[in-house]
Every structure is written in structure tokens, then in C-alpha cells.
Amino acid sequence: MQLLLYGVLLTFVVFAALAVAFLRDILSAIIAFAGFSFGVAIVYILLRAPDVALTEAAVGAGVTTVLFLLAIVRTVRPGGDRLFERVAWGPAIIATGLVGVLLTTVRSLPTIGDPNSPVATSEITRYYLENAYPQTDVENVVTAILAAYRGFDTLGEAAVVLAAGLAVLVVLRKEVYV
Amino acid sequence: MIDLLTTHYNYIASILLFGIGLYVVMGSPNLVKKIIGMNIFQVGIFLFFVTTGYVDGGAPPVVGHGEETFVSPLPHVLILTAIVVGVSLTAVALALVIRIYDGYGSLDEDVIKEVQVDD
The missing domain is CATH 1.20.120.1200 (NADH-ubiquinone/plastoquinone oxidoreductase chain 6, subunit NuoJ)
Structure with a gap:
């Protein structure tokens, strides 16, 4: 199902x-x-x-x-x-090549949902799941990691968004708003 | 190969998305569509990451409600950040496309190249 x-x-x-x-x-x-x-x-x-x-x-x-x-x-x-574009054969061959090469690696990945996969058994995963609530009082572990353990990462993300906003204004010559 | 479809379906889908994304970025002459292609490629990577964290029978990583097994929260966090950064990237790229259109009067890669040669 x-x-x-x-x-x-x-x-x-x-x-x-x-x-x-x-x-x-x-x-x-x-x-x-x-x-x-x-x-x-x-x-x-x-x-x-x-x-x-x-x-x-x-x-x-x-x-x-x-x-x-x-x-x-x-x-x-x-x-x-025309409703559809013509197929660009050069890029299509390159993209098919990429898919073919990557598909050969699929077999070595762990099965989806495998409880013994490296990510599921990783020390970091276990640490966050066990300690996030006692240490941060946040039930949602994703929020706890995002805002507490990886807070600087999220601050950097905010910096990226700010830089992108400024870049858009500069590129569109709207410096008057900056 | 068929057994892989039943055990590695998400990985196969994300690899197909890599291929489609790469094709659109390289093959489409329209600059806006190239950026859509970049987004498709990104979503393929996101799907790959989120799939690695999945555990059969695991609950969403919200603790304290009696569940025993959870999916790994770390890939989710990384992908949340990546989605927001991806949108910022798209915004800047589209701003550049609008400026290119103002300068060249076209979004078609080949027309833009011709205008450059004529100059």
C-alpha cells in the first residue's frame, strides 16, 4: 500500500x-x-x-x-x-549518461527505511533524539537543532537571505530603497 | 534492477530528477527555464537527503509522545536551510535575468549571443 x-x-x-x-x-x-x-x-x-x-x-x-x-x-x-519543445539531443545524451552512471551506484545505498543505515544509527542522530528535549525544552527535535544546536548555521542562512535581498535590489537598480 | 525499484524508489526518482534538471539547464534556450531546471536539480538533492533519514515505522522527530523510534532529524534540518538558500539563489538569478532582458531584449540564449556578436 x-x-x-x-x-x-x-x-x-x-x-x-x-x-x-x-x-x-x-x-x-x-x-x-x-x-x-x-x-x-x-x-x-x-x-x-x-x-x-x-x-x-x-x-x-x-x-x-x-x-x-x-x-x-x-x-x-x-x-x-508548438506545445512542446524539440528535444535537444546533445544535452539529452549527457543527462542520460549522468543518470546511467548514478544508477549504477544505487545498489550500494542502504535500503529505504533500513533501521541499520548509517544515518539512522549515527551517533549524532542518537544524541539529538535523546538530548534535544532535556537540554532545550523543545519537543520538536528539528526546531531544537535548527534554532539551538545549529543556531549559528541558521544565522548564516539569515545572512544569505539578506545578501540575496540586497543583491536583487542592486541588480534591479533600486538602490534608493537600500 | 526491478528489485531496486521496490527498495530504492526514492533514490531512483532523485537520480531521474538530476537528469531532468541537468537537461533543462543545458538544453533549454530560455533563461527562466534554465533556472527552473536548477530548482528541479536541487529538489532531487533534497529528496535524496530526506530519504536517507527515513526509518521504517519511525515517527516524525517530535519527542515526548510515547513513540520509540524516530526518523533522523538531522537531514531535515540541513534541507530546511537548503530550501531557503535555494529560494534566495532563485531570486538573485531571476533579477539577473530581468536585467539581461532589459539589456538585450530577449531571454533566448542564442539571440543574446547574436546581439553580443553584432556589438
């Missing part, structure tokens, strides 16, 4: 990504990308990662889509009567 659900969702995600790749109209591609992000968010829920799923749905499917829409409002939306 679980496997069937994964099968349906992952097929949807991969086909949405293919739609992005081959739809000629940019607006259609952006809408396909929003659906793709939403499908991935549901896969994260199946993987018991609710925080990542919420962020992906809000930021990946929401904010990113709005940014793309703003960008095509400011630029052009190339027309044309």
Missing part, C-alpha cells in the same frame, strides 16, 4: 518535471513546476518530515512560483504554436 502510494507520487513528480522540461510555454512550465513542488512536499510527508514538507509547500511551491511569475511579468513569454 505504502509502496503503491510512493509509486503514484514519484511517477507524478517525475512526469511533472518532464512537463517542465518539454512544455514550450513558460507559464505552463511554471505551473507544472508548482505542481512538482507540491508532489515532492507530499513525498516528504510520507518520509515523516513534516517540517520539510511545510517549508517545501510554502517556499518551494509558493514563494518560488511567485518569483517566477514576477520575472515573466517583467520579461517576455515566448509565444509559438
Whole structure:
């Protein structure tokens, strides 16, 4: 049952990504990308990662889509009567080569959900799960790590967002707002 | 190969997303679509990371409600940071695309190259 659900969702995600790749109209591609992000968010829920799923749905499917829409409002939306783009064979061969090489490595990865996988048995995972609540009083371990143990990392993330915001203003010549 | 589909499905999907993302970045002449391709590649990496933390029968990493096994919280934290950084990256890239459009009047890579040659 679980496997069937994964099968349906992952097929949807991969086909949405293919739609992005081959739809000629940019607006259609952006809408396909929003659906793709939403499908991935549901896969994260199946993987018991609710925080990542919420962020992906809000930021990946929401904010990113709005940014793309703003960008095509400011630029052009190339027309044309064809629905799909032509296949660019050179890049297609290179991408297929990459997929082929990476697929040969899949067999050496641990099975999905394996309780003895290196990540699940890692000392760090065990430490956080055992100590996050006693040390920080936060039940959600992801929040505890994000805001307490890796607080400086999150501060750096905030710095990145600030730098990106300033860069956008400078690039668009809106220094007057800085 | 078929048995891998039932045990490593998410890894295979993320590898397919790498391929599609790379194809869009390289093959699409439109600059906005190249950035969408970059995002697809990123999502492939996110899916890979979150999958490594999954444990069968594990609960979401919220402790204190009686569950015994949890999925690993660390990949989730790393990916939360990466999603936000990815959006910042997309915003800057799109701002550059808008400036390129103002300068060249096109988003098509080949047209932009022609304009550069003519100058």
C-alpha cells in the first residue's frame, strides 16, 4: 500500500518535471513546476518530515512560483504554436549518461527505511533524539537543532537571505530603497 | 534492477530528477527555464537527503509522545536551510535575468549571443 502510494507520487513528480522540461510555454512550465513542488512536499510527508514538507509547500511551491511569475511579468513569454519543445539531443545524451552512471551506484545505498543505515544509527542522530528535549525544552527535535544546536548555521542562512535581498535590489537598480 | 525499484524508489526518482534538471539547464534556450531546471536539480538533492533519514515505522522527530523510534532529524534540518538558500539563489538569478532582458531584449540564449556578436 505504502509502496503503491510512493509509486503514484514519484511517477507524478517525475512526469511533472518532464512537463517542465518539454512544455514550450513558460507559464505552463511554471505551473507544472508548482505542481512538482507540491508532489515532492507530499513525498516528504510520507518520509515523516513534516517540517520539510511545510517549508517545501510554502517556499518551494509558493514563494518560488511567485518569483517566477514576477520575472515573466517583467520579461517576455515566448509565444509559438508548438506545445512542446524539440528535444535537444546533445544535452539529452549527457543527462542520460549522468543518470546511467548514478544508477549504477544505487545498489550500494542502504535500503529505504533500513533501521541499520548509517544515518539512522549515527551517533549524532542518537544524541539529538535523546538530548534535544532535556537540554532545550523543545519537543520538536528539528526546531531544537535548527534554532539551538545549529543556531549559528541558521544565522548564516539569515545572512544569505539578506545578501540575496540586497543583491536583487542592486541588480534591479533600486538602490534608493537600500 | 526491478528489485531496486521496490527498495530504492526514492533514490531512483532523485537520480531521474538530476537528469531532468541537468537537461533543462543545458538544453533549454530560455533563461527562466534554465533556472527552473536548477530548482528541479536541487529538489532531487533534497529528496535524496530526506530519504536517507527515513526509518521504517519511525515517527516524525517530535519527542515526548510515547513513540520509540524516530526518523533522523538531522537531514531535515540541513534541507530546511537548503530550501531557503535555494529560494534566495532563485531570486538573485531571476533579477539577473530581468536585467539581461532589459539589456538585450530577449531571454533566448542564442539571440543574446547574436546581439553580443553584432556589438
